[in-house]
Structure formats: C-alpha cells, structure tokens
Amino acid sequence: MADRLRPLLTGTPLLAVIGFAVVLMLPAMGLDFYWQRQVMLIAVYTLICSGLNLSFGYAGELALGQVAVFASGAYVAAVLYDHGHTDILLAFLAAAAVAAVAGLISGVPGLRLSHWSLALVSFFFILLIPSLVSIFEEQTGGSAGLPGVIGPTLFGHQLLGADFFRLAIAVTFVWMLVFRNMVVSRFGTMLRVLASSPTLAETMGGSVYRLRLQAYVLGALPAGIAGVLYTYMTGFISPEAFTMTLTIALLAATVLGGADSVWGAPVGAAVLVLGPLQAASFEQYSTAVYGGFLVVVGVVFSAGLAGIGRRLLRRFEVRRFKRRPTVDAPGAGTGKGELTIPGEQLRITGVTKAFAGLKALNGVDLTVEPGTITAVIGANGAGKTTLLNAVSGVLRPDTGSIGLAGRELTGLRAGKVARVGVGRTFQTPLIPSGMSVLEVVETGRLRHGGLGVVGAVLRLPLFYRVRRHDREAALAALAFAGLERRAHEAANSLPLGTRRLLEVVRAVAGEPHVLLLDEPAAGLDDDGLNELATLMRRTRDAGGTVVLVEHNVPFVMDIADHVFAMELGEVIASGTPEAVRRDRRVIDSYLGRRGEDHGPPGTAGASSAPAGGTASSGTEVGS
Template structure:
C-alpha cells in the first residue's frame, strides 16, 4: 500500500488536474445534460475569478476584492466590442483581459502605494461603484436594464455552437490555470509566499514588496477579465446585478472555503459554492447568508480551506509511507565553497536617532573582502541598528555607506540585497509552509534572472534560472549541513537549525557581503562547529563577513578585525589580540575580567 502510494506520488502533480480537465472536456459527448453542462461552465467562470483573488489574497497576503469589478470590466468590454461588430472570441478575450488588467493597475497602484488596508478599501470601493459607472454610461451599457442583444461568439469567422462553447470554456480554464500554476510554483510564487508572511524578510531577500504585490493583484485581474468575456458570451446578456456586492462575497467565500493559498483551491471552492447555491432555491434571497456561512466554515473549521486539508492529509500519508518503506534522506557531502568576490563595505560617520535616543553616533567601520569583521558591544549599543542601516531598513540621519566605493545609503532594502548585501536576523525569520529547500532557494531571489513573463510561459530563461537556483540552494544547504532535512517544513526545525537555515538562505544568492546577526546563539556544540568552519571557509573564499555576536570567545577565534560599540559610538577597534588586551573594553563594556576570560567565560550574556 505504502509503495503504491509513493508510486502515485511520483507522478508529476500537474497531471491530476490535467486529467480532471480532460474528463470535463469530454463530458458533453458522453451525454451530460444541458443543466449540468451549464453548472460546469458557471463553476469554471467563478473559478477563474477566485483564482485571481487567491493570487493576491492567498499568495501575496493582500485582501483585494476588486476581482468582481475586473470581471465586470471584462464582460462589458466584450459586450461592447461585440455590439461594435467584434464577435471573434479571441479578440474579445484580448480586449476583456486588457480592460481588466487596466482596472487592476489603476486601482492597484494607489491602493498599494498608500499601504496598510488601502488596497482592501480601494478594491471594496471599486465593487460598489460598478452599478454607478454603468449608469453613467447608460447609453452604451444599458444601465440598470443591462446590455442585451449580444451576438453569438465566432472563432475566425465560424459560429460557435453551445457544445463547442463549453469545450472552449473548459480549454481556456485549463490554459489559464496552467499559466497561473507556472507562476506560483516559480521563484516569483515563492517570493509571494515569503512576502505574505514577512515583508521585512522579503525585502531583505531582494523582493520589492510593492512590485510583487502589484504583480499579483494585476495578474489576478486577467483571469477575472477572461471570466467576464466568457460570461458575456454565454448568456448573451449582462446586467449590473451579475456584478453586485453579494457576488463579491460569493467569490470571497469560494476562495476561503476552497483554500486561498492554492490555485486548485479556487476550483474546489467555486465548485462547492456553485453547486451548493444551485441546490438552494432561495439563493437569490439568502445569497449573502449562504456565502457568509461558507466563509465562516472555511475560515474557522479549517485554516487553509479544503485544499489545505487535502494537502496536510497528503503530507501525513507521505511521511507514513516513507517510514513504512524505510526511505531515509541521504545527507549530502559537505560542499566546497567556490571562489567568492567579496566587496569592501565602508560606513563613514553614520548616525541615527530614534526620537531623542541617539542609537548611532558617527560610526565609521570598514569590512574588507576575505576577512571577518566583528561588531561587539553591550545590549543596546547599536549593533543591530548599524546592520539595519547597512541593509537599508533604516535611513541614515548623517554619514555614508559604500559598497566597493558605490554609495548604498538611501537605497531601499531590496535594492541593497540586490547590490550583493545579504543578512540573517537576530530572531530567525523562517517562512511557514515552505520546505527547508524552498526557503533556501527563496534566497536566490536577489539574483533572479527569470522574469514573471518568462516564468509564466516557461521560456528558456526560466529553465536556466531554475537549474542555477536549485544548484545554488543545494550547495548552500550542504554548506550548513542541512541537506538531510531538505524536504522538512522549514518552520518545524529546532532553533539551532533555523539559524543555520538563515545562513544558508543568505548565502544562496552568492552575496558579496553577508551580515550575520547573532547567528551563534542557541546553537549546540556540533552546530557551532559547522558554523565556525563555514565562516572560515567563506572568509578564505573571499567573502566579506560582518559578524554581530555576543559570544566573545567565538569572536576572538573567528574575527580578523573587531569594532566595539558603546552607546552608539565606536569605542575601540583592533585585532582580537588588541581587543583582548584592552582592559577598558574587557571590564567596562564587556563585563569580562582578565580572570574570567582566562577561564574561558567570555560570553558576556
């Protein structure tokens, strides 16, 4: 049984939905009646709209419900084009998809620029104004009476009959789902998932939060627009009622019930709601209540919706089957560190105040390639603030920060990451629902070479980037000794391994400078050994390593150069020997007397 399960799991995951699509395609030819065929058509139209919502809500974490307005834009663009004589469905799809994309961009740019809940509010407003906009252009749209007299669609001059139209809807849905799937399984999809959980982590990995969210929202508009075109040509009549607020609730309920963080969740949710609503003869009266009930059940009973439930059952079955068959992960041999090109990082007179608190005052440091530069000092002395300034999270009040002579102060954090500066966080920032391997591969985003377009269409640059990123992630995992855990959920790792995972992620993009913020705390002896040897190998390979660390003995063993911060200023600078023999540093600021240090009690925490 276990062996059979593993064999089935070895089948590429995309084959299952494709098989379902193939079955749907042939159903009318096997005698499916008109009523059921229509339900499938409406389900697929709803699924396309939900798919767009899932992209922004489930992947990018942005509650943006404007899909119904984009659906309306697609439908009316197609209807009006049709009345102007454009009956060709392919041209209409282009026009309707384009119209929806424009609505997505127009509402997304200000909504996202303003931040916080603005996009949710903008898109909510967008749904409410649909009937008013249609009334304003009553002459063209028919206002509240709707747009009637749409001619049946054609394809390259040929009339499309009912059955062919069904096949067309199914085929278009398969293609759109496949393209969006390509996006979500690409590095851009992983970037969205990271972004949803931690914009700070995302930007430290070179992801532009604004651009990624806008991409998800705007791309999500296109399936909704396509759905609108398909709907307009299905009934040959559209009216504002079809795009009302209650329908927006249905879309949201389908997304939550099916599982917003899954593209197939869109299909599951749409099917449940479409067929569920059909069973309720009173739907028109109680539509909002029914949608609300699905929303509650989906949100409360199982987080992640039905698709999340299925996914977790499959994962459990995988683990059980592997245990029964006796498959153990094979640890990879420790990887060699390739030659690295570090860069000289220099801060000159950097200052930062938070209100009246002068956290940093005229700090000048230099970190050379092929050297470990340590920054130490008591709690609150400004070490993390300095790292945050270097990595672009805080703006400098004064002073400059240069990378190989190029100023990087003032750049946003994702640009600093792309310039070659990578970092770890004091509290490991581990994205949920990613495997260890995916979390490390996500680190490659700073040097991502495949565009969203190339990823969706799987152009050669996508395959090349994927090969390279996978190899880089495998290498980074092997460097920190986590290859055996590659398929485990990243957030299930114990603290020590989480720190090593952060280091691996920060190395995946082959940065020039790596900022390690207290990576040693919480590591056991074996893990500390792995880390120490890794830092040495990185340094020997030419990387610039900046180490913020409380473990003084580790700093003495690893550092080539040490800066001691006190109350936001550099109070000493020198080699480990110089720092160790500086009594003021040892006693006054690190609280280590000559005797405790000799006894090895150098960790001042």
C-alpha cells in the same frame, strides 16, 4: 500548435491534462444544457478565484476589487456586442486591457496600505458599479441591463451550445497553465516571500512596489476574461449580478479551496457552484453561510482543501527522501560539502543616521576584509542593527559612505543592495510559511534575478537552466551546513536553533559578497552555538566576508577575527577580540567584570546579554 503549447504543458500534472480532455468531451457524452451551464460557471469562478489566489494567496495582499474587475470585463463584452463587434478574441483583448487598468486603479492603494486597510478600500469599488452603470446608462442599459448577448464569433464561426462550452473550458485551462507557470517560478517564490515579509522580499532583491503592482494587474486579468465568458453564457448583463454577496462567496471559495495553491481555484469554485449553497432553501442565508465558511476553514483548514493534499504529498516526499540509501551532494550528512563564497571588502566611512534628532549612528568608520569574521558588539541602543540596516539598504544613511569592493551602496534601495551582493539574516528568523527547507534555501538565489514573468510562463530554456542551478546551489549549501537530510521537511516546524542556521544557509546559497548576521546566537543552547560556530567558520574559510552583530560575548570572543565595540552610535574600540576585551572603555560601558573571563562558546547563559539588558529581538532600530 502542439509545439507552441509544449513549453506551457511541460511539467503539468497528467491528472490536469486528463481532466481537461474529459471535461471537453462532456457534451458529446450527453451532458445536458443545465449541467453544461454549471460547469461553465465553475470555469468562470475558477478564473476569478485564481486572480484572488495570486494577489491574496501568494502575494498576501487582500484586494477585494475582483468583482468590480469582473463587471468591467462583462460590460466590455456586452457593449462591444451591442455595437456589432461579436468577435470573442476582440472581447478578450479589450476586457483584459480594461481589467489591467481596473486592477491597477484598485490596487494603487495597496502601495500605501496593506491587509485589512487595503481590503476595505478595494471593497468600496464594488459600491461604484451601480453608479457607473447609471452614469453611462446609454451604453450599459442602466439598471435594466443589456439583453440578447448571444452567440459570439471566432474567426467568423458562431459559437453556440457545445462550441461555446468547449471554448470556455479551453480558455480556463490555458489561463490555469499560465497561472501555474507564473507561481512555480522565481516570480511566484518572490510573491510568497513578499507575503511573509516585505522587508525580507526587499533584502532578497525584490521591489515591493513592483511586485505588488504586478500581483494586482496580473490577478485582474482572469477576472476580466471571466466577465466576457459570463456575459455570453448568460446572454444578459445587469448590475445586480455583481454584488457584495458574490464578493464574499468568491473569497470563501478561494480560502476553502486553498488560497496559495494552483488547485485551490478550481476546487473552491466547484464547491461554490455544486455545494448546498445553490439550493433555493438556503439562498436567504447565503451571506451567513459564506462567512461561516471563512471562519471554519480559516481555523480548521488554514491551507484549504488543496492544502490537505499538499501536506499529504509532502509527508510522502519526506519519507521517500529519508529512505534513500545515498545522497547526491558531496559531503552529504557531514557538513563537509565544498563551497566557494566570493567575499569582498566592505568599507563604511563616516556613516551617520538620526531619528527625530537622536543620532543612532554618529560618524561610524568600519572596514571588513574578505575571509574574516568581524563582530560588532555593544549594549542595546548602541546602533548595531541600525548599522546593518544601513548597509543592507533598509535604512538610508544621512551622511557617509558605504562601499562594497569599490562600488558605492549609499542611497541604494534594499533590493538593489541585495542584487549587488549583500546577504543578511534577522534577529527573529524570517522563514516564509508553507515552504520546505530546500525551498527556503532556494529563495536565497532570488537576488540573482533571472527570467521575468513572460519567460516563466513560456518556460524558455533559460528558465530550466536557472531552476536547475538554483536547486544545485541550494543542495550544495545544505550539504555545506550538514542539513541536506532535512531538505524536504517543513521549514517552520524546525526548532529555533535550526531555523537560525537555515537563515544563514539561505544567505550563503545566494553567494553573497558580504554576509550580515544579526544576533544569530540568540536563544541557542550549547549544541546550537557549536553548530552555528562551525557554519560561520566554514563560511569564512570558504572566502566569505562575515559581519556579526551579537550580544553573546563569549561566543563573539571565541569566533571573531576582529571586533568593533559601539556605544551610542559611535565606535569606541576595535581590534582583536583579546584587545577589545581588555579595552577600558568597552569594559566600563558594556562588558563589566565579564571582560576578565569570557570562557568557551558553550558557556552562554547569563553572560550572553549585556549587563542591565537582554538580547533584543526583531529588527528594532538602534539596537
């Protein structure tokens, strides 16, 4: 048994293991029945909150059907017991199956809705509980409930008192190990990316559809298991136990503890059970106080109580890292780390894309060779970003062909295009919150796939090989850009210029066959432009295929090997920077008098945007 648990336990904080052992011994230490019940209630709420953590805290999907799933697990256990099936393992399996189905049903709206719309729809499932109980009154006992559900069995042994207490704690601990292993893996990282931006998740090789379904189903499992424990703990089940007030309380506990932290679930559950809300004098104000918790914690402690500890730990890690006399990566601190980037030829032929009859792309032909920087310039609305979106699979072309090293990309979804080897950045840097610089760069490796949820949970040897390779590749990419000294800093706290560099480094870490850069120079000062230019040249010299969309004409003319100019969705000129700079159509449509003197890259300013407009931001279609 110990050998089987070792993969699950590997890397688990010693504090958690010690805490589990201490709680198991509480009955032997004289803990009375009342407090045993309170501790078991914390365990039940921990299970439910962990499911909310997974769907809400990590995946960013506010599905509030957890109480309905909790009720389904509770009634499954009660009905089985009422029919003579007292084996608790059978109850767990049946409740988990029903919970998965319930989670799937309650989460399906999330495939079309999101955020508050999803929260509202999933919240309505709670209103169905009394109706369903009444419809199946013969099985559920109706509003009167099902009494006498006491003493389940395990391998023929009846579990009463301290035995059931230990089982409840053990089940909760094992699930929290499973939960922790799920979220501390590529799967968990992809969920965090999804919460930040579904578009970013897709362009890193993820499937938004699949990720959301997995989050709903996996998040429902602990709620179903919690229902079984709750039924046997109380010995009685009725619809009055599953109310909107409980939903609000559990959401408050999740946010209070820390919605995106493994520790958040037990911390929030403990506060919910042991806090002043359990005092009888506060009972009539419980809903208002729960709502107040959400407001106060959301404003003052946005990362929850567990997040406070995490921030303190990260500060300690940053100080410790800065005190190191040496670094491991070759070329560290100099921007001279070596990488080999497997660039491939990108060929675009006759690509057309129309929106409401207006052609954003009209028969675009473009070829990009490995080891080159190819720039695409043009005014706002010329179709530059639309072209990048078509190549990366964010948009599907109406006609034409897009090929990478002979492989057809046309019609593939963004996730598949990313897995083929297309990396990209965005006009506005998309950096997931709560991640360090190193963690952000590691997300660039997500396109390579790897172990699924089961492999992550079991911590198979391949998991450690993949994780070690991801870390080494990320450190090498940071050294390549000279950013390894900032590896443990909070990514979102970096200045704009460094965040733009970080996006490029993240894409480079994924070893893309072609790298698409969407206005990476926007808003950069002279130092930022020089750093970006150095990184792009090093990427090209390492074998990378780089496609640059940019409004900063002096920067483009200084760095590009080949330039394509676009107007109203068509390529109007192509060639060397000098040839395009002097092309009459390009001068008339875009460059104007600036085509006569482009200056060095550090002279960006008024000339960094086309006449009559400014560099656009975001990922607007048609830019």
